Amino acid sequence: EPEVTQTPSHQVTQMGQEVILRCVPISNHLYFYWYRQILGQKVEFLVSFYNNEISEKSEIFDDQFSVERPDGSNFTLKIRSTKLEDSAMYFCASSPGQGRPGYTFGSGTRLTVV
């Protein structure tokens, strides 16, 4: 079964540093997403990406965050100048497209900011 792959599984970084979280979506999917889940809280939408541009973003996704699809397979989330409150599980997801099922999540990257 196709899967969404995320690396690394766990990242520890110092406050103020930049981190890049990486994802390989399912190859024939057209929509890509980042979600986050702070420990003990609900899963929250950050951003969706389609046709090489952001299609929707939440209030959480401020100037500190950016996404990129640098090649045909990778989808990255960059967090500049990390803060303690950025510590969370970050999930990448992809879906085939309009009206079609198959929204698939990756296993997540646990980001710890110290």
Place this chain on the structure above:
Amino acid sequence: RKEVEQDPGPFNVPEGATVAFNCTYSNSASQSFFWYRQDCRKEPKLLMSVYSSGNEDGRFTAQLNRASQYISLLIRDSKLSDSATYLCVLRMDSSYKLIFGSGTRLLVRP
């Protein structure tokens, strides 16, 4: 009012029991509804979509009541492996993002 509200639980039930979870949503424009399952520190996984007519998948039955803006999940003959957090999730017609509830924790004991 929260977009999606769920009783956090935990629901602690013996193996073989039937258990039901409810979820309410605030936006009547919500179009698609799902139940996801999340194991501790793992990604959410789709359990089932929820259709207006109600639908069943093995031991799991989902119902949607648009007039009252709630959805439900019934689990029959609970197994130890059903222990997890069950997430009520919806999607608006105009968007592809998923909106998650905080989840209901289920513990199935031997």
